[in-house]
Amino acid sequence: MLEVTDLGHRYRAKEGEHTAIDRLSFTVAAGELVCIVGPSGCGKSTLLRSLSGLITPTSGTVALHGDEVRGVPDDLAVVFQDYSRSLFPWLSVARNVEFPLKRKVSRAERRERAAQALEWVGLSGAGAKYPWQLSGGMQQRVAIARALAYRPSLLLMDEPFASVDAQTRFELEDLLLRVRREHDTTILLVTHDIDESVYLGDRVLVLSKSPATVVADLKVDLPAERDQITTRESDAFVALRAETARLLHGGGAVRPRVHADPEGAAARFLAAERAEQASRATRKQAAQS
Template sequence: MTEAKAPKIVIKDVSKVFRLGKDYFQALDNVSLEVGESEFVTVVGPSGCGKSTMMNLLAGLITPSEGIVTVDGKEVDGPSPERGVIFQAYALFPWLTVRENVEFGLRSRKDISKAERRKIAEHFIEMVGLTQFADSLPKTLSGGMKQRCAIARAYAVNPSILLMDEPFGALDALTRVQLQSQLLDAWSQDKRTVMFITHDVDEAVFLANRVIVMAAKPGRIYDIIPIDLPYPRTDEMRLSPEFAELRNKIWKAVYHQDPNQTYDGPIGPQR
């Protein structure tokens, strides 16, 4: 009998309280979740439900008030190149070219030569379709190109986990759909573990193995919905009755929530 793999990410009994002057705000309340190796999960929920707080805890940018967050069995105690983070704001260095931005995270690696660093950068620049813009500065790029550059930079340092906080939120609809497909193409090649925050229910369904629906006041897991659609995902799939059924189920979970309900089902990845 094959032994089940330990989860890649474990969030166990986590609460987070922020101090706001003399007051306190509870962003997360007793959240537990497991994410498996190579799993792609999306997180949706109303504003103020703690989606970004959960992401920042995983990134090691903040610490929990209660509970524990672990990756590969080790407690998260700060940022790590093992966890690549991509935000809605592109956060590119404006004075560096696309190639130099993608190479930036590799500069601290003493075991990688300048030639190898360039080779790695060019591989991921090609992966996101920016080869002809490798020597361009960010100010000359469209929003979609800037975000593709940010994705290539995150991939270049070879993280085992990608944490993506509404990375396509500021893009036009067509660019957004194109980048969703490109992201899934990249994920299908190396199967990194991905947690992707979005406000777009269609995007959540199209990308994920599972959709985590959160509720607000305080932030908690409201439901976890498996997405039983085969990969590769196609544009035609977006028009299927199965897709529509899942979209409607998640939309209702996000916008018609019982304020007293808390998810009490299985927290781990699909088997």
């Protein structure tokens, strides 16, 4: 489905060159949900931009359905991190969701798909509003609804749930799993949240710090049917998230998964990780306000 071979991208700026990603290789099978985690600034967005054809990588290749990607493929949708730039302010919420479908399906079907997708993300009453009348988290849900209504064969998501509250985040995670099951969508999702990567993924790709290379490609050996409480409580989940955290922070050799110790060092480490995420979100909000 998606084949990434020796992908590299070097930005050229006045201050000199910066290699954001370097010789990245991996594949994603049709219908798979692969999560990508990596340190801040390691090149995750650059990777997604290269995969979506929005930038031309300086080395390596990306092939979708066996064809090399040159320009934005037709059956692809992207949910960006920066929701404020992804919606048209002059179009209502419903028209924003319908927009990419204009040349794809009839008017009646556009309306139907937009209404359904807005209902999925909990915004059925907001279709007539304009994006600027909604909160940041609601705008992000509109961007997600637009991608889901399009029903792409490949969906790329760059920290799609970072700006929504915790409860909505859980609901959107479950929605994504449901949509993936029902429509057989292939999904590649970048997240800073290790728990989210394990909860959602069939695999987790762990990237190194900049320039990003693939440190590990972890298979998430959890039942396909997941539940926010029982899955997250299971020993297998706890062990996998600790393993991901160790790899992400250069912990070297992976310890055996059998003796998960949620009360021990891994849990303390993860608590610190969450505190860092929360403080980063607060700093980001402060910078935006």
